[in-house]
Amino acid sequence: EAGVTQSPTHLIKTRGQQATLRCSPISGHTSVYWYQQALGLGLQFLLWYDEGEERNRGNFPPRFSGRQFPNYSSELNVNALELEDSALYLCASSLGTSGEETQYFGPGTRLLVL
């Protein structure tokens, strides 16, 4: 069974640009979570989607947004990129509110803002 997949693996942008990151959950999983792992800041929760709805949001500005599609895949959009947005962005999926809560992570997208 395929795990969580993310694309692209690496992304280089300049300040002010927009970045779009994609995530495909494990088959059968309805919940998708996004986390940011920036150097020195640890893992911080960004967004949680379940059944197409945004369920929770971390302490990030509105220029971080996303959506979940009918096939449960998800996009994370970061507008007006700033240098400090450089980080590893991790997506995780779980069965959602219908089952086991364990989150399984993808390999991440490494975003570099120049």
Next chain:
Amino acid sequence: GDSVTQMEGPVTLSEEAFLTINCTYTATGYPSLFWYVQYPGEGLQLLLKATKADDKGSNKGFEATYRKETTSFHLEKGSVQVSDSAVYFCALTEGYSTLTFGKGTMLLVSP
């Protein structure tokens, strides 16, 4: 709010040494507890979990016991290998919610 505290690293050990990485938590309810591992340049992998008090999670020789009385979930391994070198994260979740992570502990194992 919920929080997780891990011992600071790096933890440096020789191959075949005994490993303990301490983890304590604060939660309002009855969380599920997890250990994730991150190898260099990779994402997070679930190592083990425990969902209720006195549960023991185990995988690949690693073990951790959910201790409600001490709010702890310490990770142990009897004999580490060089391939265990990685960053280990303790985490919790309360129900169907987001994960709260500790800051991570880097483990370096030398031959």
